[in-house]
Amino acid sequence: MKPEYFIAGKIQSGGVSGRKLAGPVLKVAVGGIILGMVVMILSIAIGTGFKREIREKIVGFGSHIQVVNYDFNLSYEANPIRFNQELYTAIKELDGVKNVQRFAVKPGLLKSEEEMQGAVLKGIGDDYDTDFLESILQLGELPDFAGESPANEIIISATLANILNLQLGQDVFMYFFQEQIRARRYTIVGIYDSNLPDLDKMFVVADLRHIQRLNNWDADQIAGYEVLLNDFDKLDELWYEIYDLTASYISPEGAMLRAQSIRQTQPQIFSWLDLLDMNIAVIIVLILLVAGFNMITGLLILILERTNMIGILKAIGMSDWPLRKIFLSLAVRIAIRGLVWGNLVGIGLAMIQMRFGLVSLDPASYFLDTVPIHIDLSHILLLNAGAILAIFLMMIGPSYVATRITPVKAIHFD
Structure with missing residues (x-):
């Protein structure tokens, strides 16, 4: 195992001293990722379920395609x-x-x-x-x-x-x-x-x-x-x-005959349903930004609390990129931990609603009597891959702070 990954594992497990403030902050960061993942999964599941339910009802009255007189x-x-x-x-x-x-x-x-x-x-x-x-x-x-x-x-x-x-x-x-x-x-x-x-x-x-x-x-x-x-x-x-x-x-x-699809006969309804995709995208972007900023705060505190360790590592010859990889690896591990728990909670809540329909709706306002759920595995996988990539990219900047710490000042830092 490379030294940087070994050190990152020790920091995560508490084997490296300095966990005075970073511990609670990182717990908040992990909690933010869990909460954000739950909200994103439910947003996609509910949005997709709502579109499918309304779409199936519209199709039920008029079919997907009609062939009629010209x-x-x-x-x-x-x-x-x-x-x-x-x-x-x-x-x-x-x-x-x-x-x-x-x-x-x-x-x-x-x-x-x-x-x-x-x-x-x-x-x-x-x-x-x-x-x-x-x-x-x-x-x-x-x-x-x-x-x-x-x-x-x-x-x-x-x-x-x-x-x-x-x-x-x-x-x-x-x-x-x-x-x-x-x-x-x-x-x-x-x-x-x-x-x-x-x-x-x-x-x-x-x-x-x-x-x-x-x-x-x-x-x-x-x-x-x-x-x-x-x-x-x-x-x-x-x-x-x-x-x-x-x-x-x-x-x-x-x-003569002509074929017309349900999108052509009911354009206003499908335009309205297409707006749901934009709403879901906005929610996901906002949640990723909030979770990313939580991780940035946690990583900066983590770096500052381990200034002495950084100074010693630089003094014995560790270059900037392996040093940054320590904290990038640590950030990804923390993010994955949050994503795993977020997926378990989010998918679990979605399955409970799908099975029991605990949360009801007013049909007069929402055209449905319960909150609809549809879980698509490809959506979940893409969401997780996108979240990991977004958090990793947002960590690149803060990890650069570790390379700006000079060994002489860092070793004397208290």
Whole structure:
């Protein structure tokens, strides 16, 4: 073992005298690193978890990618396209695609005995992935989408149920405005709550065949396809592939298709979510600066308390760089000790929250009922590597103080 590392180990273990003030100061520095690491881990875990939860809810209502008529707009009164089995199969066989499902939407007016509320009837078929709907379903069950004939059953949100004073099992009329006003009576078989009030207030889910009948569409006419992906990070890549597949498609009626991603249909929400990354980055930088300054203070005190030792080492011929390596090595060891404990505490708290959901939130303000947690191993490793590098770089300057101490004055220093 090189002498400088041996001396650093002795100083850390207390084998070298001079630990009068440095001991408490270094404990504070280690405590600062532990606290900082805990806050950084929780910030990343909560920020990532929040983005994932909100993103999955937005995707649950609109899918990752939609393939619709080229003139489709946000009026929710879409011109139909014809279901094409070859296109459906080609999209579904793309690497990274989880499911392709038919859908249609139609705006209308829900009316109970006391209240009325505008809503969008979303029709889905037996090929629809209902995992999201089942995850947010609070009461009742989903309609039977695979029956020989469509049942007059719908699921509505708890928000709409409260506005209209409706309950599970109750009938409700929905009015549709076309050439003439059409009324349909539906039975509420399920109530969901996604904690996203704007979307909850909008969507009512029913059988796709209801919308086909209301619009006088054929059985193979739909508003479009919804494409679910296995990995959100591949959204842009798969959007380009699906765009290429649909760009050359022209239906027998002359209709063209276009593919649009959830980022394109909900840009304001994803811009808001992207701001979270900036907030997390600011928190991490500030915490690293605070922890670094704590370490700088501790290292300077450590150097000053061992002025005599430095003078003796220089007097027997130790050069400046090995002398600086003593204190740089000591700083890194102390930092690693703080990081280890910080990781244990931070990951432990995150796992407890993930498992038990002890810290709750107000859904009206945060769109979630508990603090979300998502632990990504790559994020933790990058955070630790960055913290070690940042602290090491910040220690280079203070370690230079040891080289400015002259042997004659240092040996007589008390």
